[in-house]
Amino acid sequence: MSYQDDPNGYVGSFPKDFTYGPFEQNGDGDSSSLQDDHKPRILLRGLRRSGKSSIQKVVFHKMSPNETWFLESTNQMVKDDINNSSLVQFQIWDFPGQIDFLDPTFDSDTILGGCGALVFVIDAQDDYQDALDKLQLTVTKAYRVNSNIKSEVFIHKVDGLNDDYKMDSQGDIHHRATDDLAEAGLHHVHLSFHLTSIYDHSIFEAFSKVVQKLIPQWPTLENLLNILISNSGIEKAFLLDVVSRIYIATDSSPVDMQSYELGCDMMDVVMDISCIYGMVDETETNTFNNESSSLIKLNNGTVLYLREVNKFLALVCILREENFQKQGVIDYNFLCFRHAITQVFELRNKCQSSGTDRRRSGTPDAVPNGAADSTES
């Protein structure tokens, strides 16, 4: 289905207006301004044609990878609000490659000051020397303005490379980028590297890891998932953002790409079926609700089980068929898990609104961002 042309406004599995919106649980009518105050910012940088707009469109706007061939090159800054009602709240600022951080007209203090992560995209299919030079300038500037910023490097378009070349490029880019930073006196700055492509799930996985670093409640979520899986005979569980399919948390066992792909595919199936058969009347836009769940048995004895956590989050569990015999226990544990997640949200909202009130009245903010973790445990 076409992103631009569909007369019904459908984007892949989603009606166009099924997108990120304000958090409904606030119920105080002031949620959007409240969220804006707290929204961490992700800055997307890289040379022209490195793939920045494509990444943004594919991950957050459901564009199919082939449609990115027709994307116009960015000539102005694009600010994209990912205003999810759950824990995923941030803005992506996509800068055209030609805007220079060192340009005096560029208000780097304001832009970099409130920024949580800098994602630098390098086209691995091209000669990357210029990109590395720009990476060094960008990270140096960003770090000087905001020493808390997380620097992430996407070695992008790796779909065109064979495995050996991929690993060689990663090693080479890693080596040269860290050497460049050391030369600039920034050997203590940590760069994280991710091999990515819009043609597979690697871009979703990489973005998941970036977003997780910006969620202060992330350790609490991981803990809750650990408790859930160990008490339910589950092998792997992902807390998926319904709109983008990035996982905002998983249990602490290692992630293998195949399990994550299975989880994403299941999410797609549920959304497709819900949109086709779940609509009671034409005006209904959100067919993913607290009755949404799905069970898929694979022919290798694996069970995939999906449950709705809230309007924007789903839990996907992967387990052995024999461990699914006591489904009642799993369902009970899931309800406890959902209740705990709701409490995490409520606590976060309370912390945010008291922080906002304090700021409005001019009192310093005494509530740390990660308050949900400490109080929850």
Ligand code: GDP
């Ligand atoms: P921007 O100028 O950095 O925003 O770059 P665009 O997003 O416009 O992408 C430039 C070109 O790279 C487009 O033709 C995309 O289809 C292509 N592209 C983006 N991501 C990938 C990828 O992962 N693999 C491949 N092979 N091509 C990609």
